[in-house]
Amino acid sequence: MQTKERLIFNTCKLLTGTLFFLFVTISGHLLAQKIKVACVGNSVTYGYTLKDPATQSYPAVLQNMLGIRYEVGNFGHSGATLLKRGHNPYYKTAEFKKAIQMHPDIVIIDLGLNDTDPRDYALYRDQFIPDYTWLIDTFRQANKSVKIYICKMTPIFTGHPRFMSSTATWYKKVQTDIEKVARIGQLPIIDLYANFHDRPDLITDKPTLHPNKAGAQKLATVIYQHITGNFGGLKLADIFTDNMVLQRERPIKVWGTANSGTTVSVSFHGATQKVRVPFNGHWKLQLPAEKASSQPQQMTIENAGRQIQLKNILIGDVWLASGQSNMLFTVKEAKKADSLLKNSSNAPGTLRLFNYKNLAATDNVNWDTTILNKVNNLAFFSGSWQQPDQNSVAAFSAIAYVFGKEIAVKKDIPVGIIEIAVGGSPLISWVDRTSLENNPLFEPALNDYLHSDFLMAWCRQRAGKNLALSINPYQRHPYEPAYNYEAGIAKIAGLPIQGVIWYQGESDADNAPLYGKLFPVFIRSWRQAWHQNLPFYYVQLSSLDRPSWNYFRDLQRKLQYKVPNTKMVVTSDLGDSLNVHYPDKIPVGKRLARVALKETYHIDIPDTGPAFKSIRKTTTAAKTILTVHFSHAEGLTSKNHQPLTGFEVMDMAGNLLPVKASIKGSDVLMTLPPSIQVQSVVYGWNGFSRANLINSAGLPASTFKADLK
Template sequence: MKKSLVFFLVAITLSLSNAWAVSVPSIFGSHMVLQQNAEVTVWGSAKPGEEVTVTGSWDNKPVTTKGSNLAKWSVKLNTPAAGGPYTVTIKGHNTITLEDVLTGEVWLCSGQSNMEWSAAAGIDHAEQEVPKATYPEIRFFSVGHQTADGPQLDVQGEWVVCTPETMKHFSAIGYFFGRELYQALDVPVGLINSSWGGTPAEVWVSPETVDKDPVLQKAAAAQKEVPYGPVQPGKAYNAMIAPLTPYKIAGALWYQGESNTNAPEAYATMLPALINNWRSDWGYEFPFYYVQIAPYKDYGPQAGAVLRDAQRRSLRVPNTGMVVVSDIGDNDDIHPRNKLDVGKRLANLALNKAYGKTDRPASGPLFREMKVEGRKVRLYFDYAESGLVSKSKELPNFEVAGEDGKFVKADAKIDGSTVVVQAKSVKKPVAVRYEWSNTVTPGLFNKAGLPASTFRTENVTAKQE
């Protein structure tokens, strides 16, 4: 009898000990990367009133707080310039020691399958790239697939060091982006991948974001249930983005849109809404760089072109950038296997715009404005200061429309940093469009070798065939 009582008391003691244990979300762990030169938030759970002390070994300055009446706590730590390894110690009723912590540049990678796609799934040159992927100062955190009806406090995942084995199962684009940053900046890089193949953008924003916009409500209603992932607003956001929002990041990468081609025009509202939603939750306007979807034959009539143009028009949101991949896509495969160049283009964009390395090419030509010159139209582009080039004898994929709104094939020629287009049958041109089909072979590039984006001049409403 006495023996049973002892066991009972020990069990109760252990139970109470566990109930009082200070804890942190899984985003805090050994091998993590904290944003350098920043005020970062560390947070977790503790018994109400329990004293919690957090110390970073880079300065050994303890920061103390107490568990709130909701059993939550958070502190701010000032991180040093890139370096490490350091230790972060969290002490309350128990002690948590996080080891091999680095400070550097932290980027969030998100979207659907093309962002999630790994070397293990099959990429070009995997046999050369995987064995080379030993980078102790690049770290990965992969967020597990989950859904929720309301914002959650934690995600599934853990930080791991970049090795050939861990790289093989991480976002290939994320890895190649991170490797370029690491080599160019010589600082540790932390990459958080929160992606889910086949998901529309609606699942990655808060339900409130969709509810307050009729355009987004209509687009969300057009989504059909699928067996491989959620389609309802907020489902992935609540479980896979909201828990990360206190974690300091340098910026976000986004590759998504294929699952929104059922309502492509709405994407010009959806993507800015997503960007603003995330920035509001993080509390600052971090850089947001995204990949334009690649050409693909099986989208609905012109839906791929309409969505690509919607992505281009989303550049009106400040501190954003877009990578065009129409020259390295695959019209027969929605998952082009050249992830290396996508990652490099994203890295060059970030290095140019976020890190001031202006020798890196930031973008291909982006339509800026048109001017009518009699029966001709002159097109002006950003990112074409050094001139435009064509990789073929003719300059394909341009169309012009007159006052009837009907587009016809146009003759186009490069004139320095502009393009002049005309069609014999159009006497009074009012609109131009470029690469207006689901499948295209790009013809217009800047001298950095980057392709021009699909576009439709926006100052007219023309009939769509």
């Protein structure tokens, strides 16, 4: 018995040893067959400016992400050009030879930044594509089964000393050539520009070329996602939630991210569309247009065994409400808020609200580290679609809520309002970066914004207060040029909408001429993002006892005639002499709604107050009569039939002189002694004004200054 047991024991021991030997042998063989990854590039790949490139460069971080089955080599050479005749050609470097000798299975090529030097692409541009093709062919000769990825370059930001003179020009051309190389070679292209163009805080050296430690981490993540196809599974853009409204009579666009190569299926209202997720993990598809419907629908999104269901979706009109604090001003703060809140549960059942709430208020406080980090990560806005009730309405923009309610009632269709506003934000923070970079006037604003006269002193001081605890010299803020576009607008751009209502300008009022040049750039920026000629209906600044506001209001009046498909509403009759946040917001929402009903929905109603048209001067020996002609002047009168106020004349010496004015039909007449030589007529020409000219619709006339010819 003992002998039999010993025999069994010895046999098991022998088998165990054999299995262990096989396991060690197989494991060793597998380890010997590591997938070799060659990271080819310049100083961005090498990790120049990093404290320890050996552990902090993107190839080093990528190695940790990929794990022991991979061997990642850093073959970056600082200053290297792709061009063979460039000032420092990569093909002559020791790193290139080592990369070839590795016989890599995967090659990631990120070259081109140094070719933007005037010594390179400007002289040898015709060789760029042939030289790039040669480099690719050389790696294929080293390993016929090699998989090659080429990268569009990381951005060069405006801090670069040659940005405007030459670098930006050659950079764009090199990027275009890289795209051509990818098409010619049928190679996957990793768009590093798209992943970094809105993150200047990640490329912070003086020439704005090299990713910092956090930037190298992001760079490694982007490369990892593309070569593994792992983008974290199915995710929807955050504008898609329960209770949303989709724009009627336009194709329904849905987008998000998912693992590359998988299939996303979207079903809605009896239609289903599928799309294969592309290499970059970003998918989008389009469903047929639908007519307005208040019947709740469900949307189902499926991918790789995961399903997302969005419930209670309506089809109607979607409006975007944006700007600064007076658009942010909530229902609960507004005059007659009780009347709005009392009826909120009885508000049109077809009204839906999306409140993109701010991570932190831009009050006179220091932000903590958590807020500062989230701001840098563009995580400043968050929200979801809500049905109107006392809580959601109370926290929503008073102007936007009243506007949406008016449209929903008058048109009897579902209306969705997206509110995205930031208190104190300057206009330049809402313009996309590319539009600013491509504009010689506004490009300098992107560099060192906290010390730039492109922002009013108040904005710079408040941003500095919020950022006082930051140790990051490149810390971002919602007042920074392009920030609110990148953190908010870019995430919803493309969602079909009906139009925009806009209330902003208080933080730009000290420099009306500059605003006048930026406003058309801003409008064009958003229209390009949406690929729509979006109507913009905006609010003129109210009355406030500040010396520049009369000039600014007059500029805003003129802009509606210079920028097509825009229109302004007047609020000078509602303002408060000391309070920029006057509480009387219900009339503002209703006036904006009037404009939309007239201009967008083509309902024949008056939507503007008396508008200055021209001046006629009649002089006799005894007197001078100035006749001011107005359009939209039906029933021209004064508010509450009080004596007409607000008209003055400016003499040749620049003195403002009060005059008695009277109404005659659709004109206003002023009688002066012939001794007064008049150069201009002004109306409401004070920061705070109670000028009282209105028409039969009760709509006020705008501040204006008109020179006599």
